[in-house]
Amino acid sequence: xxxxxxxxxxxxxxxxxxxxxxxxxxxxxxxxxxxxxxxxxxxxxxxxxxxxxxxxxxxxxxxxxxxxxxxxxxxx
Numbered sequence: 001x002x003x004x005x006x007x008x009x010x011x012x013x014x015x016x017x018x019x020x021x022x023x024x025x026x027x028x029x030x031x032x033x034x035x036x037x038x039x040x041x042x043x044x045x046x047x048x049x050x051x052x053x054x055x056x057x058x059x060x061x062x063x064x065x066x067x068x069x070x071x072x073x074x075x076x
Contacts (some may be wrong), residue, residue: 035067042066 046059062069 038066039063 043060043063046063047056050056050059
């Protein structure tokens with residue numbers, strides 16, 4: 001019985017706190033897909049430019065942090 005009462009409480013308050021951007025995304029989840037596509041694109045670019053194994057590894061690391069470099073250059 002206690003579980004059923006708790007679930008009613010949770011659903012009632014969860015619906016009130018549920019904020020959406022209007023496209024079915026919650027809490028900024030839409031940006032994750034865009035970031036992932038950017039990661040894949042930059043990883044492909046850096047891997048094509050690499051000539052050795054270690055430059056490929058560095059390229060994958062750069063692909064993971066390229067947004068930080070972009071923001072630094074834009075604001076700096």
